[in-house]
Amino acid sequence: MPSLKEYRNRIASVKSTRKITSAMKMVAASKLRRAQENAQASQPYASAMSAMLSRVAANLVVSPNLPKLLIGTGSEQTHLLIVMTADRGLCGGFNGNLVRFARQQIRDLTAAGKTVKIVTVGRKARDLLRRDHRDKIIHSVTDLGTKGKIAFGEADTVTAYVLSQFDAGSFDVCTLIYNEFKNVLVQKPSAAQLVPFRLPEVGANDNLPKVPYEFEPEEDALLARLLPQNLSVQIYRAMLDSAAGEQAARMTAMDNATRNAGDMIKKLSLSYNRARQAFITKELIEIISGAEAV
């Protein structure tokens, strides 16, 4: 049985852990709010972009001259996976789940005889995938949103790299693997295909007025401009989703940790009190039996 002093030390240490986790939970909660606001603020641009794309698509004549970003290279041999996680840990299974999901995808693709290349976004994705897929990682981006907010330029840099690789013909299909923000409790690892891009169904935007649109320049030239921009928008939205998800996951994890620490303190205090009581009783018995002996 540990001594009273040992109990006291352990209780003190768990208490200070609880203080830290509850502070982290509070920080995550306020960051989560900001991240959600940012995600919301990016909504108008993304929906306007998707509306434009479907308008152009509705007027598009299918031809082999369409931009490759839309119709693909005609092959599916080389896959580029963009794996997006957080820079930091201590957020429950957020990074682990995503990397597990990514590994599964990599396994499936390699089993199907495809070549896989990886671009990692976020330090955790890089560090975790490096262990077993070091040879496949061709580019890494870390330290997103160090100024408190993820700038569109950061997504644009990733896009610029991806596009330069695409133009060089180094991959055929590009898939983005990120944590989709469902709600504060649920972040779901998901895969979204970016190249070739699947245009939003025209039916999905039924509220669009059915009027003949004029395009300047021609549809396919306009599409060639819209698509790269759309790629950035998709990546940017995934970054914002992932950032909000990270904070939500951290908040939940730290909430659990705080509660566990509380339980532990309760248990330890009980044992401490018991031990103290036993000690007092023992002392009393010693005094009494000493007095009787005299």
Add this chain to the structure above:
Amino acid sequence: MAQTFKFELVSPEEKLISEDVAMVTVPGEEGVFGVLAGHSPLLSSLNMGVVEMRRDEASQPRRIFVSGGFADVGPKHCTVLAQDATDLTLVDVTKLEAEITKLQSDALAAEGFEKTRLEARLAVAQAKRAAL
């Protein structure tokens, strides 16, 4: 009183402007065009340049520099999607010039992928300076 329509300027990060205006001039890729209420539906990509908006015909236009983007025009709305938008009255000339000088020297020193990016940023900064 001229008819007004809804003008929106949206950047990927947030909605910057949303108000009723009488007239907007937009730097379309195939030429600058003006938009009044009742314009026929048009989708256009934009060049680097200045978007001018007027609340009514008599007022001074508010001039906003955009580094390219897209415009969605309809009879009752005009939505400009711009990646980088700056109100020209808020631009600090000395800062901008310092940025241009710095970008110029950086672009000379850089190579390959980085160089093209810096040159693109330089072109934006120079166009902004010219628009003032």
